[in-house]
Amino acid sequence: RCFYDQKIIQKTFGEWKEWWSVCRERKLTLRAASHHSHILHSLIFKAWRAYVCRQQEKRNKYHVAEAHAKKQTLLRTWQCWLAYVDLQKTKRGMQAVALAVRERSCLRISWAVWRKRLYQNCTGCEMNVLALQHWAQSLQFRAWLQWRELYLHRQNDKQKETRAVTHHQHWILKRCMDTWLGHLNLQRTKKHWNELAREHHRSRIVRHCFSEWRLSWECRRKLHAHQKDVEKLAARVVLQRAFAHWKHYAVLCVEETRQGELAEKHYKHHLLVRALLCVRWKRL
Numbered sequence: 124r125c126f127y128d129q130k131i132i133q134k135t136f137g138e139w140k141e142w143w144s145v146c147r148e149r150k151l152t153l154r155a156a157s158h159h160s161h162i163l164h165s166l167i168f169k170a171w172r173a174y175v176c177r178q179q180e181k182r183n184k185y186h187v188a189e190a191h192a193k194k195q196t197l198l199r200t201w202q203c204w205l206a207y208v209d210l211q212k213t214k215r216g217m218q219a220v221a222l223a224v225r226e227r228s229c230l231r232i233s234w235a236v237w238r239k240r241l242y243q244n245c246t247g248c249e250m251n252v253l254a255l256q257h258w259a260q261s262l263q264f265r266a267w268l269q270w271r272e273l274y275l276h277r278q279n280d281k282q283k284e285t286r287a288v289t290h291h292q293h294w295i296l297k298r299c300m301d302t303w304l305g306h307l308n309l310q311r312t313k314k315h316w317n318e319l320a321r322e323h324h325r326s327r328i329v330r331h332c333f334s335e336w337r338l339s340w341e342c343r344r345k346l347h348a349h350q351k352d353v354e355k356l357a358a359r360v361v362l363q364r365a366f367a368h369w370k371h372y373a374v375l376c377v378e379e380t381r382q383g384e385l386a387e388k389h390y391k392h393h394l395l396v397r398a399l400l401c402v403r404w405k406r407l
Contacts, residue, residue: 127335131328138324145317149310156306163299167292174288178281185277192270196263203259210252214245346404353397364390 221241364386368379 135328142317142321149313153310156303160299160303167295171292181281199259203256207252210248214248217241349404350401353400357393357397360393361390 221237224237368382368386
């Protein structure tokens with residue numbers, strides 16, 4: 124029985140050791156998966172932060188370019204306005220001089236010719252100014268159209284890049300989620316099968332122990348019953364022998380002594396045999 128208990132303990136320890144190694148491998152697997160997901164998330168965050176930094180730099184450059192373009196436009200407008208003011212001052216001076224000449228001159232023909240020429244010059248200057256303004260406006264309009272086309276093209280490129288990055292992130296997240304769900308289902312299946320295996324092994328061990336205990340209890344019960352029967356039989360034999368000894372004592376005292384000695388020897392021998400039988404039954 125001690126050897127059987129040792130074997131049961133060894134088997135139980137082996138099963139527990141195997142279960143402990145499986146649990147350790149599962150813990151290591153979960154830790155590796157967590158570490159992999161953490162590294163992947165850190166890489167995604169770094170890429171997203173670099174992309175955001177590049178977009179911020181592009182926006183800053185765009186704002187700087189827009190401010191510079193506004194400053195250049197205002198500078199050109201200011202220069203044109205200063206040229207126009209200077210031209211108006213010159214015209215006013217010329218008109219004042221013309222009036223003074225007209226007042227000083229008495230020749231109407233010269234005045235008329237001069238006035239005609241002055242009118243032609245003023246008209247020509249105004250036409251030149253209008254032509255310059257129209258040319259400047261046409262250049263500004265062309266530049267604005269080119270800038271607008273470039274801006275729209277950049278906006279489309281930015282939208283395409285944003286969509287591409289978003290689609291790539293969604294694809295990576297979906298792939299990671301599918302992988303994680305597959306791993307989680309596999310771990311749940313393994314856990315369920317391990318629990319079923321442990322339950323089956325536990326129930327099997329319990330049934331085996333219960334059957335062994337039942338067999339041992341049956342053997343002990345039979346042994347106790349046999350011992351009681353032997354004790355009853357021995358009591359009857361002792362009573363019969365005592366009665367025979369008492370009968371022989373009444374008949375012959377000398378023979379009684381001899382029979383008493385023989386009965387004592389026989390009783391000792393019977394007790395020894397019964398002790399040997401008890402030891403034998405206990406070993407069985």
